[in-house]
Amino acid sequence: xxxxxxxxxxxxxxxxxxxxxxxxxxxxxxxxxxxxxxxxxxxxxxxxxxxxxxxxxxxxxxxxxxxxxxxxxxxxxxxxxxxxxxxxxxxxxxxxxxxxxxxxxxxxxxxxxxxxxxxxxxxxxxxxxxxxxxxxxxxxxxxxxxxxxxxxxxxxxxxxxxxxxxxxxxxxxxxxxxxxxxxxxxxxxxxxxxxxxxxxxxxxxxxxxxxxxxxxxxxxxxxxxxxxxxxxxxxxxxxxxxxxxxxxxxxxxxxxxxxxxxxxxxxxxxxxxxxxxxxxxxxxxxxxxxxxxxxxxxxxxxxxxxxxxxxxxxxxxxxxxxxxxxxxxxxxxxxxxxxxxxxxxxxxxxxxxxxxxxxxxxxxxxxxxxxxxxxxxxxxxxxxxxxxxxxxxxxxxxxxxxxxxxxxxxxxxxxxxxxxxxxxxxxxxxxxxxxxxxxxxxxxxxxxxxxxxxxxxxxxxxxxxxxxxxxxxxxxxxxxxxxxxxxxxxxxxxxxxxxxxxxxxxxxx
Numbered sequence: 001x002x003x004x005x006x007x008x009x010x011x012x013x014x015x016x017x018x019x020x021x022x023x024x025x026x027x028x029x030x031x032x033x034x035x036x037x038x039x040x041x042x043x044x045x046x047x048x049x050x051x052x053x054x055x056x057x058x059x060x061x062x063x064x065x066x067x068x069x070x071x072x073x074x075x076x077x078x079x080x081x082x083x084x085x086x087x088x089x090x091x092x093x094x095x096x097x098x099x100x101x102x103x104x105x106x107x108x109x110x111x112x113x114x115x116x117x118x119x120x121x122x123x124x125x126x127x128x129x130x131x132x133x134x135x136x137x138x139x140x141x142x143x144x145x146x147x148x149x150x151x152x153x154x155x156x157x158x159x160x161x162x163x164x165x166x167x168x169x170x171x172x173x174x175x176x177x178x179x180x181x182x183x184x185x186x187x188x189x190x191x192x193x194x195x196x197x198x199x200x201x202x203x204x205x206x207x208x209x210x211x212x213x214x215x216x217x218x219x220x221x222x223x224x225x226x227x228x229x230x231x232x233x234x235x236x237x238x239x240x241x242x243x244x245x246x247x248x249x250x251x252x253x254x255x256x257x258x259x260x261x262x263x264x265x266x267x268x269x270x271x272x273x274x275x276x277x278x279x280x281x282x283x284x285x286x287x288x289x290x291x292x293x294x295x296x297x298x299x300x301x302x303x304x305x306x307x308x309x310x311x312x313x314x315x316x317x318x319x320x321x322x323x324x325x326x327x328x329x330x331x332x333x334x335x336x337x338x339x340x341x342x343x344x345x346x347x348x349x350x351x352x353x354x355x356x357x358x359x360x361x362x363x364x365x366x367x368x369x370x371x372x373x374x375x376x377x378x379x380x381x382x383x384x385x386x387x388x389x390x391x392x393x394x395x396x397x398x399x400x401x402x403x404x405x406x407x408x409x410x411x412x413x414x415x416x417x418x419x420x421x422x423x424x425x426x427x428x429x430x431x432x433x434x435x436x437x438x439x440x441x442x443x444x445x446x447x448x449x450x451x452x453x454x455x456x457x458x459x460x461x462x463x464x465x466x467x468x469x470x471x472x473x474x475x476x477x478x479x480x481x482x483x484x485x486x487x488x489x490x491x492x493x494x495x496x497x498x499x500x501x502x503x504x505x506x507x508x509x
Contacts, residue, residue, distance in 0.1 A: 007051065009280030011300025012291025013040055013273070016244075018303040020251050022310045025134075026333050027326075033254030035122070036247075038137060039212040039270035041303075043277060045141070046216025049148050057156035062149035069145045075348035077138065078371045080308040081106065083344070084131055085378040089385075091316050097129065098383035103375065106135045109142030112204040121200045122256065134311035136204050143206050144213055174221050182214035186267040193262040202262050212270040219274055224281050233283045240279040240287050243272045302341050305348075309340035 017037030024034025054061055081103060088095055105114035115122075115136050122133065155174065162170055189208040193199060202208045250269050254261055280288045292300075299306070313336045321329060351367060358364045 007281065008284050008288030009277070009291040010044055010048075011303075012293070012296040013044060013277055013280065014300035014303040015296040016247070017041055017273070018299060018306050018310075021307065022334075022337065024251075025311055025314050026330055031251050032256065033251045033269075035256055036250055036254060036266065036269045039209075039266065040273040040277075041137070041307075042140070042144075042209065042212035043216040043219075043270060043274050045144065046213040046218075047220045047277065048216075049152075050217050050220025053152055057149070057153045062153070065149055066145075071352065073138070073142070073145075074368070075351050075371070076305055076308055076344050077106070078368075078375050079344050079347050079351075080305075080312070081132070081375050082371070082378060083340075084312045085375070085382055087312065087316055088131065088382060089378075092319055095129075095382070095386060098386045099130070099132075100379050100383040102130060102132060103379040106132060106138060107372070107375070109146070110139050112136040112139035112143075112206065114139075116201050116204050119198055119200065121198050122203055131312040131315040134307070137307070139204075140206055140209055144210075171221060171223070175218060178214050178218040178221060182211045182218060185209070185211035185214065189266070190263045193259065195259055199257070199262055203256075211267060212273075215270060215274045216277075219278055219281070222278070228282055231282055233286050236279040236283045237287060240276055240283075243276040243279070246272050247276070302345060305341040305345045306337060309344055310337050313337050313340055 017040035020031065020034035020037035022034075023031045024037075028034075085099070085103075088099075102111070102114065105111040115133070122136070158173075159170060162173075185207060189202050189205075189211070192202055192208065247269060250265070250272075254265055254269070258265075280291055314333055317329065317333050317336065324332075351371070355364055355367050358367070
């Protein structure tokens with residue numbers, strides 16, 4: 001397939017995806033399903049693999065393809081890693097975890113499998129303390145890019161062997177094959193999910209996340225021109241509105257650790273992104289143009305750099321956040337992410353420019369190798385320093401839990417103190433009231449000479465008659481002392497309090 005003009009709408013789709021991802025990491029309680037935007041990137045990737053493929057497969061195509069992808073992916077990635085490691089030295093000097101194995105897995109393109117081996121759940125933030133956790137995505141991206149020339153080569157061989165059967169029939173065969181691969185990946189994730197096990201294997205797996213990639217490839221094989229004649233722009237816009245609404249709803253209501261997320265929701269949302277992209281292809285002058293309005297287009301063009309820097313920025317801001325207001329925290333993160341993404345983009349562009357100005361091939365190798373060596377040197381230094389601060393994840397967790405427990409205890413003490421002060425004030429009031437009544441009863445007995453003078457009172461609203469005995473003063477003081485003793489040892493009960501407040505009151509018929 002020959003390269004055509006720029007596809008409108010893809011940058012808008014990237015913007016929709018990256019906005020969800022960024023806000024999921026900033027405010028996960030507000031946008032718990034924003035992580036689903038990653039599926040859109042895989043779907044777009046699969047489509048562009050088909051869309052930008054040449055007319056025939058060759059060794060030169062594979063070489064140029066790998067060269068182009070390395071030039072696109074690695075300069076911003078290495079720049080981000082270098083800046084992130086420097087920030088780690090400055091902002092978290094006592095970071096007690098060596099980064100060398102993780103950095104090697106990122107550069108080597110197998111970080112997703114490394115995190116699976118480390119049981120590093122993407123949704124468990126308590127022990128997940130690395131500023132580069134989000135780069136599991138880079139592992140999948142590099143693996144898919146490595147596999148694509150082989151897949152394309154096999155497809156081209158099949159086309160060369162069966163082209164006499166007709167292009168339409170061959171297209172149907174490719175579509176059925178891609179649909180089968182997509183269905184296998186989606187069903188595999190659903191069947192392998194175990195509610196008692198960590199779902200990291202499913203979330204990070206190259207095979208279990210491939211359904212989005214094959215969906216994009218399937219859309220790339222579809223006869224778009226024929227579909228345009230059958231589906232009007234109005235219908236496409238209605239479908240796009242429904243898909244967009246469904247994606248936005250999923251951002252707010254889907255949770256990463258829910259069983260439904262792995263059994264069917266992630267697959268459905270990926271399908272919604274794919275259908276939304278298809279509507280953009282069917283209505284380039286309408287939906288495609290609208291989706292590429294200037295703000296969304298800029299965000300989409302910088303989406304790769306935004307993805308690289310967003311997690312480290314949020315990680316370091318949270319480390320220094322303190323008592324920052326939530327609104328200030330969100331604005332600060334957004335501002336720093338924008339500035340960091342632009343910095344990484346233009347620094348990488350500057351290195352590419354220098355690389356292009358170098359003449360001989362031997363000299364050109366110096367620049368990328370220097371960046372790689374600098375990144376590894378910083379990683380080695382950080383790993384060596386971390387050994388002196390190596391407390392282990394469990395010790396860090398214990399410290400955090402101890403701090404939280406102390407804070408909670410102080411909060412509970414303040415609340416308990418306030419409640420007990422209110423109760424004590426009421427007790428004092430009731431004691432004064434009962435003492436006054438007892439005094440009145442004593443005067444009555446003295447005046448009447450009766451042995452057990454009584455004062456008849458009507459209880460408020462109950463219609464029942466109470467008699468207060470003067471000799472119950474001793475009983476009241478006894479109960480009051482018992483209540484105070486229980487208050488000091490935190491064993492005050494509602495029964496003691498009611499008995500104290502109603503001391504000496506005995507209903508009669």
